[in-house]
Amino acid sequence: MNQSQPNIGRKTSEHGDARPRVVIIGGGFGGLNAAKALAKAPVDVCVIDRTNHHLFQPLLYQVATAGLSPGDIAYPIRSILASQPNVRVVMGDVKRIDRERRLAVLDGDVEPYDYLIVAAGTEANYFGHDDWAKRSPTLKDIHDALAMRRRLFAAYEAAERAKDPEKIDALLTFVIVGAGPTGVELAGSIREIAERVMRRDFRRIRPESTRVVLLDMAPRVLPAFPEKLSAKTEDALKRLGVEVRLGTKVEDITDEGVRTDRETIRAANVFWTAGVRASRLAENFGVELDRGGRVPVNEDLTIPGDPRVFVIGDMARFEYGGRLLPGMAPVAIQQGRHAAANAERAARGEPMRPFVFKDRGQMATIGRGRAVADIFGLRLAGRVAWFVWLFVHIWQLIGFRNKISVLTDWAYAYISFRRSARLIL
């Protein structure tokens, strides 16, 4: 355009001024809510994320099973925070934290902080078997979801072309390790797609005979839920045709499939939803981490020995009311807001306050019209729970357009039994 106007200058924010700087690492539920809570605070905020988007992780399995498009559950962090003039967004990778000089060290430059809120989340935990990662992909980000989708639909394409019946059986067998919410949702969705969507599209194979095996070492599915809901979930999964194997230990994952302590399951695809480990950034704080790599934090969410650094969300180990808070969105959201408020208090010279968790419950969906919920003291199962689940998830989705688009997709999928986003990319 007009080349006499330089590309830099006019909008440069007042750096070097007297306002305290709050650096937030991670644009997930925790980081984003921390940034929003600082909208009117007299501080300069910098949000750093490796990607350019906030991801609505609870619906990631829907992208993996082609019920939703990536754009439906992800939204640019910049746009979400565009109306907050005191926030700058940086797309970059934080390599380490220099607590002495108060710097977040990125790939290429640094961001100085007065207060640091670390909300970098988790990655998949293969419990010492990192070599399984290649054969058993996980579901943590959009890339994972698209890779899983590609494997899922490519398996049917390959089966349709294959001649060897054993090979076809292996291609149409999916093993899911880990019966938490993601594993349960994934297992239910795959059986449902096989039964309702793929069935009529193929000529040689019989997609409806797809085997889905859900494995866990725990004695029940959804171990974080009340026992009664676990039992209902297991029933619903079985009615969908999912084979549930509990109290089962995975001993090896190979190109052939899975070997457990009881049997060998031949499967071309094994998906891993068995556990997570906190981001490696947790190693920067000079405190002993727990088995999941999480940072034990003080009551005010700061780390022991450094009142300028907060660790929140899935990265933090926080005991509350005698139990460990689970790695779920509501915890991260509330901790994000609280850490922001505490940083603001500290900047004003006021004392910080201890974090108080308001538990509103948990939900998981199992398939078309089925869910379990344990919310506001109610234990729901079946269609009512599913509508509650639908409502809560669409409500929380960021951005008006995403809400419309997700509703359209779901309504369409519900009416037509089709999948809208069934692309192999």
Added chain:
Amino acid sequence: MNQSQPNIGRKTSEHGDARPRVVIIGGGFGGLNAAKALAKAPVDVCVIDRTNHHLFQPLLYQVATAGLSPGDIAYPIRSILASQPNVRVVMGDVKRIDRERRLAVLDGDVEPYDYLIVAAGTEANYFGHDDWAKRSPTLKDIHDALAMRRRLFAAYEAAERAKDPEKIDALLTFVIVGAGPTGVELAGSIREIAERVMRRDFRRIRPESTRVVLLDMAPRVLPAFPEKLSAKTEDALKRLGVEVRLGTKVEDITDEGVRTDRETIRAANVFWTAGVRASRLAENFGVELDRGGRVPVNEDLTIPGDPRVFVIGDMARFEYGGRLLPGMAPVAIQQGRHAAANAERAARGEPMRPFVFKDRGQMATIGRGRAVADIFGLRLAGRVAWFVWLFVHIWQLIGFRNKISVLTDWAYAYISFRRSARLIL
């Protein structure tokens, strides 16, 4: 599921029976319409495509500029043809054609044919400079579109972090080589995004000063359109802030930018929409190809010397009414239907008929509310043309859900000036 039911068998189509086999290579506009036209023909049809989806290519630039999601303009070929029991769909790559034994040779197996319809389309043509492909990506499929989108939005992210003003200028300069419909649509969209979408999301850079340079050797933009519409298009592009350089030859594309016969333009991103070349499958037919690698076909769309092989769409060179038919969807659609009808006639022992092209015109969009159209003898420009363009494109989109979703996205973008699918993947 029930393991006593084998995964193979029940649905196997009657191979080896007496019905003639029609193999169609390519699930684009040509191939898909050929398959549909054979719905009631007494033949067995096999559609082979490298991907699992039909792509609505005219809207690919919208995916590249984050106006649409990939799932909005792509639809599984299997689903489109699911209701035609005489069609089998194979996801695979045809390596060559053995015309003596009448086989399409795939990666791994073969498909025998009695009649072959080749509709494999085109790839980018760098006119002997294949080394430019890496630095100057093109826009032919979903992968290209997502790669272009990543480069586009990542450039702004990198510019926001950069310190060197020259580097920032290069990052905010986009050169588009080729002023055909794709180049024009892309150039207009990028300026529009810069002006309306990115503007408020950045703090340090000024996205509204983004330079978009549209280069072509031809003396006017949209050379396939009437001169008057070319002039209107050029005006509209200039009003959007696009720098149009016509009669300009690209001499080199480097990491620094583009060197033309007149100047050097420093740019981090150069996009190539300057030309196409027919699929390499064209080399299988023992006929001399034209400069664009296209196969000269007979009046009935068969290739010279082999009445069992049809070549259609962008791969075919067909002169009609004294001019060469352009590589556009309407030509491919009509040729697909005609080749199918001719194959059916031949299978019945009837004579084939010559192809007759019904020209309904051409359209291109330049930006928000602006388009040019030359249809049904009318030459339209501006808002009316844009609504016609919108209507025709949504109408042609395959799948009810895609129509709804595209309409929602566009309505939203139009009202809010946002882009819904702005993910860097």
